[in-house]
Amino acid sequence: MQIENSVALVTGANRGIGAQFVAHLLARGAAKVYAGARRPESLAAVVAAAGGRVVPVQMDIDDPASVNAAAAFASDVNLLINNAGVLAFGGPLDGDPSQIARDMETNYFGTLRSCRAFVPVLEATGGGAIVNVLTIIALAPMPGLGGYSASKAAAYSMTQALRAQLRDRNITVHGVFPAGVDTDMLAGVDAEKADPSDVVAAALDGLVAGTEDITTGSASDLAYAAWLANPKDLETMLAS
Numbered sequence: 001m002q003i004e005n006s007v008a009l010v011t012g013a014n015r016g017i018g019a020q021f022v023a024h025l026l027a028r029g030a031a032k033v034y035a036g037a038r039r040p041e042s043l044a045a046v047v048a049a050a051g052g053r054v055v056p057v058q059m060d061i062d063d064p065a066s067v068n069a070a071a072a073f074a075s076d077v078n079l080l081i082n083n084a085g086v087l088a089f090g091g092p093l094d095g096d097p098s099q100i101a102r103d104m105e106t107n108y109f110g111t112l113r114s115c116r117a118f119v120p121v122l123e124a125t126g127g128g129a130i131v132n133v134l135t136i137i138a139l140a141p142m143p144g145l146g147g148y149s150a151s152k153a154a155a156y157s158m159t160q161a162l163r164a165q166l167r168d169r170n171i172t173v174h175g176v177f178p179a180g181v182d183t184d185m186l187a188g189v190d191a192e193k194a195d196p197s198d199v200v201a202a203a204l205d206g207l208v209a210g211t212e213d214i215t216t217g218s219a220s221d222l223a224y225a226a227w228l229a230n231p232k233d234l235e236t237m238l239a240s
Contacts, residue, residue: 087145
């Protein structure tokens with residue numbers, strides 16, 4: 001997938017990793033970027049600075065009508081970047097059940113909803129790519145993020161199934177596996193965190209290279225390598 005002259009849609013584009021995707025896509029020559037957000041007015045500064053290349057889209061991936069309307073509006077997309085997500089703290093036994101359910105609804109069902117709405121768009125434009133922003137703890141859980149880990153594990157399984165289903169339809173499917181990233185989601189967490197700009201640069205490099213499972217820096221690389229060597233090693237590492 002080449003980024004230059006592509007037409008992309010980024011969900012959760014108003015901040016964090018999503019905002020960096022918009023900036024990097026523009027810098028790499030995307031012809032147009034649809035920036036999806038629950039509140040498109042939050043994108044006003046980005047739109048104003050982009051010379052018409054950024055188009056705001058009201059898109060709430062928890063709302064089927066909103067997702068379907070976005071797909072109908074952004075009918076020239078050939079690169080879908082599913083970045084929108086939520087994160088709740090808490091383990092399987094002590095986490096708020098409503099927050100665990102919200103993680104699953106947004107991170108799994110919302111991402112699936114976006115894929116289902118936009119696959120016909122990608123087919124109509126001649127094919128392209130889907131990039132699902134996951135997390136390294138989709139591969140093994142972090143106990144204090146039990147619901148989030150499970151929701152992203154479900155999204156990874158869906159990514160793999162979607163990849164197989166679209167293999168002969170000229171649409172590639174990529175998963176991105178960052179470790180901790182310095183965004184609002186992890187504000188106040190005392191841990192090593194990557195710069196979201198670096199994460200996005202690695203993600204887009206992997207997309208262009210055709211990499212299906214994309215790691216995004218030293219912590220992500222090491223964890224993914226541990227998982228490939230022995231999945232139990234990563235589980236033990238994260239449990240400690």
